[in-house]
Amino acid sequence: MASAASEEAVKAAKVLMVGAGGIGCELLKTLALTGFSDIHLIDLDTIEVSNLNRQFLFRKSHVGQSKAHVARDAVLKFRPKINISSYHANVKDAQFNVDFFKQFNVVLNGLDNLDARRHVNRLCLAAEVPLVESGTTGFLGQVTVHVKGKTECYECQPKPVPKSYPVCTITSTPSKFVHCIVWAKDLLFAKLFGDKNQDNDLNVHSKDGSSSKSDVFERDVDEDLDQYARRIYDHVFGYNIEVALDNEETWKNRRRPTPVYIRDTLPEETVQQNGTSRECNNGHEEPSAMASLGFRNPQEIWTLADNSRVFLETLKLFFEKRQKEIGNLIFDKDDQLAVELVTSAANIRAHSFGIPLHSLFEAKGVAGNIVHAVATTNAMIAGLIVIEAVKVLQGDYKNYRMTYCLEHAKRKMLLMPVEPFEPNESCYVCSETPLLLDVNTKTTKLREVIDKIIKSKLGMNLPLVMIGSTLVFEDGDGLEEDEAANYALNLEKVLAELPAPVINGTKLTVEDFQQELSCSINIKHREEFDEEKEPDGMVLSGWSAPVEKQVTSNGGKLAASSSSAHDTVGDASANPGTKRKLDEVLESKENCDASSSAQVIEDDDDTIMLDEDPTLLKKKRSQ
Amino acid sequence: MAAAAVAVAEPKTKYDRQLRIWGDQGQAALEKASICLLNSGPTGTEALKNLVLGGIGSVTVVDGSKVEPSDLGNNFLCNSRVNKECLGQSRAQSVCSFLQELNDAVKVKYVEESPGTMIDTNPSFFSQFTVVIATQLPESSLLKLDGICRAADIVLVAARSYGLTGLVRVSVKEHCVIESKPDHFLDDLRLHNPWTELKQFAKSIDICDKDPVVHKHTPYIVILVRLAEKWADAHDGKLPSTRQEKREFKDLIRAHMLNVDEENYKEAVESSYKVSVTPGISTEIRQIIDDSSSEVNLSSSDFWVLVAALKEFIANEGNGDLPLEGTIPDMTSQTEYYVSLQKIYQAKAETDCLAMEHRVKNILKRIGRHPDSISRAYIKTFCKNARKLRVCRYRSMEEEFNAPVISEVQKYFADEDSCFAMNFYILLRAVDRLAANYSRLPGIFDSEIDEDVPRLKVAAVSVLSDMGLNGTSLSEDLVTEVCRFAGAEIHPVAAFIGGVASQEVIKLVTKQFVPLMGTFIFNGIDLKSQVLAL
Numbered sequence A: 001m002a003s004a005a006s007e008e009a010v011k012a013a014k015v016l017m018v019g020a021g022g023i024g025c026e027l028l029k030t031l032a033l034t035g036f037s038d039i040h041l042i043d044l045d046t047i048e049v050s051n052l053n054r055q056f057l058f059r060k061s062h063v064g065q066s067k068a069h070v071a072r073d074a075v076l077k078f079r080p081k082i083n084i085s086s087y088h089a090n091v092k093d094a095q096f097n098v099d100f101f102k103q104f105n106v107v108l109n110g111l112d113n114l115d116a117r118r119h120v121n122r123l124c125l126a127a128e129v130p131l132v133e134s135g136t137t138g139f140l141g142q143v144t145v146h147v148k149g150k151t152e153c154y155e156c157q158p159k160p161v162p163k164s165y166p167v168c169t170i171t172s173t174p175s176k177f178v179h180c181i182v183w184a185k186d187l188l189f190a191k192l193f194g195d196k197n198q199d200n201d202l203n204v205h206s207k208d209g210s211s212s213k214s215d216v217f218e219r220d221v222d223e224d225l226d227q228y229a230r231r232i233y234d235h236v237f238g239y240n241i242e243v244a245l246d247n248e249e250t251w252k253n254r255r256r257p258t259p260v261y262i263r264d265t266l267p268e269e270t271v272q273q274n275g276t277s278r279e280c281n282n283g284h285e286e287p288s289a290m291a292s293l294g295f296r297n298p299q300e301i302w303t304l305a306d307n308s309r310v311f312l313e314t315l316k317l318f319f320e321k322r323q324k325e326i327g328n329l330i331f332d333k334d335d336q337l338a339v340e341l342v343t344s345a346a347n348i349r350a351h352s353f354g355i356p357l358h359s360l361f362e363a364k365g366v367a368g369n370i371v372h373a374v375a376t377t378n379a380m381i382a383g384l385i386v387i388e389a390v391k392v393l394q395g396d397y398k399n400y401r402m403t404y405c406l407e408h409a410k411r412k413m414l415l416m417p418v419e420p421f422e423p424n425e426s427c428y429v430c431s432e433t434p435l436l437l438d439v440n441t442k443t444t445k446l447r448e449v450i451d452k453i454i455k456s457k458l459g460m461n462l463p464l465v466m467i468g469s470t471l472v473f474e475d476g477d478g479l480e481e482d483e484a485a486n487y488a489l490n491l492e493k494v495l496a497e498l499p500a501p502v503i504n505g506t507k508l509t510v511e512d513f514q515q516e517l518s519c520s521i522n523i524k525h526r527e528e529f530d531e532e533k534e535p536d537g538m539v540l541s542g543w544s545a546p547v548e549k550q551v552t553s554n555g556g557k558l559a560a561s562s563s564s565a566h567d568t569v570g571d572a573s574a575n576p577g578t579k580r581k582l583d584e585v586l587e588s589k590e591n592c593d594a595s596s597s598a599q600v601i602e603d604d605d606d607t608i609m610l611d612e613d614p615t616l617l618k619k620k621r622s623q
Numbered sequence B: 001m002a003a004a005a006v007a008v009a010e011p012k013t014k015y016d017r018q019l020r021i022w023g024d025q026g027q028a029a030l031e032k033a034s035i036c037l038l039n040s041g042p043t044g045t046e047a048l049k050n051l052v053l054g055g056i057g058s059v060t061v062v063d064g065s066k067v068e069p070s071d072l073g074n075n076f077l078c079n080s081r082v083n084k085e086c087l088g089q090s091r092a093q094s095v096c097s098f099l100q101e102l103n104d105a106v107k108v109k110y111v112e113e114s115p116g117t118m119i120d121t122n123p124s125f126f127s128q129f130t131v132v133i134a135t136q137l138p139e140s141s142l143l144k145l146d147g148i149c150r151a152a153d154i155v156l157v158a159a160r161s162y163g164l165t166g167l168v169r170v171s172v173k174e175h176c177v178i179e180s181k182p183d184h185f186l187d188d189l190r191l192h193n194p195w196t197e198l199k200q201f202a203k204s205i206d207i208c209d210k211d212p213v214v215h216k217h218t219p220y221i222v223i224l225v226r227l228a229e230k231w232a233d234a235h236d237g238k239l240p241s242t243r244q245e246k247r248e249f250k251d252l253i254r255a256h257m258l259n260v261d262e263e264n265y266k267e268a269v270e271s272s273y274k275v276s277v278t279p280g281i282s283t284e285i286r287q288i289i290d291d292s293s294s295e296v297n298l299s300s301s302d303f304w305v306l307v308a309a310l311k312e313f314i315a316n317e318g319n320g321d322l323p324l325e326g327t328i329p330d331m332t333s334q335t336e337y338y339v340s341l342q343k344i345y346q347a348k349a350e351t352d353c354l355a356m357e358h359r360v361k362n363i364l365k366r367i368g369r370h371p372d373s374i375s376r377a378y379i380k381t382f383c384k385n386a387r388k389l390r391v392c393r394y395r396s397m398e399e400e401f402n403a404p405v406i407s408e409v410q411k412y413f414a415d416e417d418s419c420f421a422m423n424f425y426i427l428l429r430a431v432d433r434l435a436a437n438y439s440r441l442p443g444i445f446d447s448e449i450d451e452d453v454p455r456l457k458v459a460a461v462s463v464l465s466d467m468g469l470n471g472t473s474l475s476e477d478l479v480t481e482v483c484r485f486a487g488a489e490i491h492p493v494a495a496f497i498g499g500v501a502s503q504e505v506i507k508l509v510t511k512q513f514v515p516l517m518g519t520f521i522f523n524g525i526d527l528k529s530q531v532l533a534l
Ligand SMILES: [Zn+2]
Pocket: A152, A153, A154, A155, A156, A157, A423, A424, A427, A428, A429, A430, A431
């Protein structure tokens, strides 16, 4: 690239690309056309229609196929002589271990979620392979370089995590539209069409055991479909609210919700009338309640009656057209019928609780945490990744840059290059600093520590837990039966009663062999936890705790905070002391993963930005 | 009916992610636009690829060259065939067959003709387009093209990748933006100057109500309107303005809390500064209103007719203020209160908009146009965005090249950040001069690099002296570097520059966001970029 030395470096390089989505397609093309000739590509996803406005290696006919394979084939068509190996697989799979990573000169991430990014970061650290990270949101983008010992690792700085909501807010006291969406998506949709064995808090309010004796959501074989849909409607929007209202304590300081029954919302329509449009939905078209009912505009806000019609229709369509999937469906933002069900259910619930209703387009954005995405930014960012990768290959670390691409040229600059930072000495991933865990050792089970802390907060995939020299838990295949049984037993024990008791002052060692990551956690026993602020009942400190996005319901505060953010952006170029702030400002708009009890975040193909309620925050780009 | 609904809904799915950025209006504008690309090298192809993916109406590629082996290395042509078969084929045709595959909704055409010849012999060809993207054109052709485009009111976007550097320059006489979508903007709440209905509504709620449910669900707008009035009563009708007063005002708000965790009161404290905003009209909007274009006639654009109406509105119904935006942010509130507030703001916005509409009709009549010739939707969007209007005017390339603003240029040379950009700018122009003399770019023969460096330097000095900048020195390193680039259009830079160019086209076509106001220079060595207003 413009010099013989760089051309040599490019030709000789073996690179790993993780992700073949928005950035990935551009990146693979740019690598191939820059002269890279040994490229390995991992992506788990298959192609969706909504990818086609920017993932230019894919065509309509490829929908449903592996992104990695299709991208490989497409690029080989115009560069037939280079080697591209594609893996339709999860980068967290065991085959992609440290040895696998060691064969590469550089790893390039075009990923869509924090979880995978952290995993790749650890493997790159362990394998001592430089990593070039990237992300885009709308017109914003960034490229950063991470080289062990020379720059900070991807996890040296806190990453924003999605807002999680207390379960009771979702199940009984929603106050914002997003609460209704989470309820509709994670509770109602999961209950109706998801895995029946999964725990679900939907009926948390049953006053006695009566409703749980048989599952009300179960449809009897001979139950009329219309009858069933109406029964479900009345149960979730009527009966459940009535039950909740009985709990006077809850409503002392709150507006009481209104139960909604089908006889009130659609008094005119008989069961028969509701079933009229069935034949419209014949053949190969994807079933859609909007199509059946003749609703055309996804940006219009439906009335309560229309929402009720859509709700009944979607339920029926699921049973009529997609019966086979019931029982193992997971909400997908690109599944039209699922989005229709969630929108209508969230709106009916919103009505009940006096929350303004929203259009399908808006609801889909909230439910899917949909990222704005456009081809231009991905193309630009891919160009920058390759320029950075070439520097890495030449070991030109004095010129490494972390580059932020802005939407509006600030101080006449569209790009904001910043010199990389030194590794953070207290980073638990790339340094050996121990962590501290406040926990009630007498009531907390090992399972909770592993799920809520080790897996979800520390991002370990297959953890192992040791207390002194006693191994109390190990994950993964290949365990002896008695070992596995023993660990399973330990999981259900409270910390203080483990074979090696965990009490105040105990030090835990946790390791993930695949990530070659090991860290120590010092235990501090504590009995009281604030339910609202410390919902896990444990507090992990001494690490770069992800910052929860400060997005409040108050637009004014948002405007104020974003204006100060922009001052910081402007100042950063002039004043090196504020560089870190710039990074934080820009990081905070960056993508995140899922880690909440009630909210499951769907991954898009580029980067994920999380807001409490995107529809209420039109200006969220500036966050 | 159902089939029709599906047909309407289907294409949207593909554009779902981008509709969330520029909306249906923006998408419709893109679908109506026709783009002409000059030269289909990597930079041009990249730019078009992005636009075709986004569903632009039509593209026309003008390129007279044949596919050469070097194209196969850095362009993604000839998608479905063996590369070699494309050699010798028309490059425009090759690129078009690839582009067409990306999106069958886009009309893709090509003209096998060299852009230079087209500019020289068929200038009227360009008047059919919305935007012309000129890539890798030398200065002389660009100058002519700019003249043609300006005369026909066509937007020109020039883009060039050159080794590790690149440039994007927008040129159009005037580009008026209603939806500039700034990153942050204060809500238009008028707390400092509430109108009658808002005041009455605020009065109807007792902010001293001891019922905790009512108290903690009183929206902060009401709290602030009431307390601002109370403050003004105690301070000669003035609102808090000094730091000390603002602090005291916050204390006043806190004093009305029944207990510390009332969210609405916290919001009121956080938003208390909204009471103290400077009333009236910002300098930017003032400039637009005072612009001579606001004295409209039959040939004025709709935008300026609206500005003329706006000027009258401010002086009359507006009482010195712009039309109200009409939306309120989310806030802790009882739904009934919130909905009432929403309605009050909406109603005022509608009244303002009606007044504007009335003025627009009168102006249209006055200048001899049909009073209904500007749509209500347009007026509404204009009113909603009245605080955010932007007018971008670009100097012609002729002016830029022949009459540079010396003081600005010297400022750029003196500034550490923009000095590199200025160097590249001069060197890229010098490259064209050298090429005109030697019929080749500097540095393309390794054997002649040593001679080309001083040649390029001489050319650069002549550019500087033509600009009236005798004695300004360039970085020796950069001269050598640019020589080494040898005019290579390397792909990462082409992807970046093409990306920037297409992004500018999107902004210009959708008339949303503010395009780059000057010559954008990219430095791929350390990833710096600058916009030079030349
Ligand atoms: Zn680290």
